[in-house]
Amino acid sequence: MEITVEHNTRAAQLAMHSLPCSIDHNGPANISSYFLVESDTASGVHAAKFRGRQLAGITAQVPSGLVGALLRESRPALTDQEARTLDVAGQFREFTLWNLETPPTAQADMMRALHAIEVAAILHGNDDDPQPPQSETPSA
């Protein structure tokens, strides 16, 4: 099956949050009404509550040279045979990574995954070209 991603470098910049839970919901939500974030500029730690539980968050950077992308299928596939097209509906260079009660550390799965992308860039990169590859776009 062929999957195409329609690039759109002008896609809206998004403020992303990665929560330490799975939410059975795809669609709009009243984030601005309920997800109240307080940030400590000195330590860079954010605090918020979700469903009564205390979350602590840090700002995680998408590895340099890459952008995070929100992919959306604007025309749903009718059969499982046809080629699929995803649009870049939004992009981000950083996101807030949340953990229960204590801020995520460098050992958090997500932080290690982001690190793996940098490792891959070095492993597969050319010595003459220290820039990480631009072709792959991680989807968080």
Add this chain to the structure above:
Amino acid sequence: MSTPMDIDETSQASIQSAASSPRRSTRISSRASTPAPAPVLARATRDATEAVNQASNTADWVAAAPRPVQPPTDGSAFDALAHISSSAYNNSRTATLASPVPDVCRTAPCCLGIDEAGRGPVLGPMVYGISYCPLSDDPRLRQMGFDDSKKLDEPTRRRLFDDINKANDFMGFSVCVISPQDISSSMLRRAKYNLNALSHDTAMSLVQRALDDGVNIAKVFVDTVGTAETYQEKLSERFPGIEFKVSAKADSLFPIVSAASICAKVVRDHVLDIWQFSEPHGSTIGRDFGCGYPSDPVTKQWLQTNMDSVFGFPGVVRFSWGTCKNILIDRAVNVTWEDDGEDEDDERANAKKSNHSILEFVKPTAPKRHRYFIERKLEIVQDLR
């Protein structure tokens, strides 16, 4: 693994497009969060570090609660209710308010009473109160006409609270207002912290504070939470040299406990009466929450009306109450936490638990991957569902 939620900072257009294609992503518009003032921030960081460092189950704000609101130094009367009504008070944070310590209480051996208000309700703060006066002033105390705050009507409680404030030549008090947000997050912590432990720790922190402020405490009367004997043992161990008397119905037996009970009840009622919702849409949230007890049909109706299917309830609600958990299980979208299932009490929640992952729409067609990638939850997208 986490589910990403992306927030669009501004545009209405993106909400529209999200609504027209809601299938693939959670796409939500949001106001950018404004940085909070410094004191708030300091607390957030401290919470985080302490949670890491603390082996004990004590709530972080009990262990390192902010200093109580200091009484005015210009000689004007201390007014706890006025402080709560002022902009200096933030109802989402646990706060301790203390009256000035009368000079006589620093020298004469004092009796001290402890009681709480708002333990049962599903919303609003739980308030712990202490009051104290010299043991030798017992006759004067008895003349003031205290009784169990629950047996007195509201105007009488308010009058007695005024009397306590006016009796500042020999009586002092302090209250700890535990915010519903702190009750929820304490009880829903990874290391479960139950309401009894919370109550005990709060009571002990108030006694400690009174000692720190120079009150000469000789005898403490406490209305029991849990078994009277174990509570009394716990208190005596923590404060050797002080005589503790823990008993059921202490608030109707000992006037100093009645006084504490009145302080707690009046403050709790006042906090809820003037409750400002911290949610940006707060002004549109109804205030008809009834008496706040889960058994009250008005309270139940308010919870049903003000439930958000993703976020649950406004912060005034104690998410840790069974009533709330059940409404969310029945009507809200399912949320699965990484530590779900560790608590065997949550049978209902576990029964409904699902295992959706961030990659749920991806068919894993690739051969088994190296541990390095599995541990980092890295997968190659080759197919879509």
